Amino acid sequence: MDMIRTLIGPDNGDANAAQLCVRALILFAIGIAYIRIAGRRTFALATPLDIVVALVVGSNLSRAMTGKAPFWPALAATLLLVVLHRVLAMLALRWDWLAKLVKAEPVVLVRDGKEDRRAMFRHGIGDDDLLEALRLEQVERPDEVRLGTLENSGNISVVRRKADAA
Numbered sequence: 001m002d003m004i005r006t007l008i009g010p011d012n013g014d015a016n017a018a019q020l021c022v023r024a025l026i027l028f029a030i031g032i033a034y035i036r037i038a039g040r041r042t043f044a045l046a047t048p049l050d051i052v053v054a055l056v057v058g059s060n061l062s063r064a065m066t067g068k069a070p071f072w073p074a075l076a077a078t079l080l081l082v083v084l085h086r087v088l089a090m091l092a093l094r095w096d097w098l099a100k101l102v103k104a105e106p107v108v109l110v111r112d113g114k115e116d117r118r119a120m121f122r123h124g125i126g127d128d129d130l131l132e133a134l135r136l137e138q139v140e141r142p143d144e145v146r147l148g149t150l151e152n153s154g155n156i157s158v159v160r161r162k163a164d165a166a
Helices: 002-008 017-038 048-066 071-094 096-102 117-122 127-136
Strands: 107-111 145-150 156-160
Touching: 002 017, 017 048, 017 071, 048 071, 071 096, 107 117, 127 145, 127 156
Parallel strands: none
Antiparallel strands: 107 145, 145 156
């Protein structure tokens, strides 16, 4: 154990450059393992739960890196959070009430060309935000949209109206 302590340095922030490099290598490998445990969606389609876990994991790993937190206890706490996230995600697949608690629900912003101003206001989506999302989907105006939804990930998905048969 003394050899490991010599390699990673003290937990008081006084680690030298070589010790920080060893910490970086260990944290890189552990970070990859933690992401694999948490699952891809943790850092891809971000729900509020995913964002919180990502922030805390990054913060914990940063503190472990710089010696602002004890190295092994910080890694253990981070692993606990990652496993808890994974368990909650798996349980949310089984129980809808839990899914609603830990994830956001999709919100309809546009239906049949009509914007839902109350929903937009409630979720902080301005006209410019909506128009940007429409343009990203090659749609110019809300009246061309059958369904525009603010998804759990924070993205706005768009289903075009069918072209009128002439």
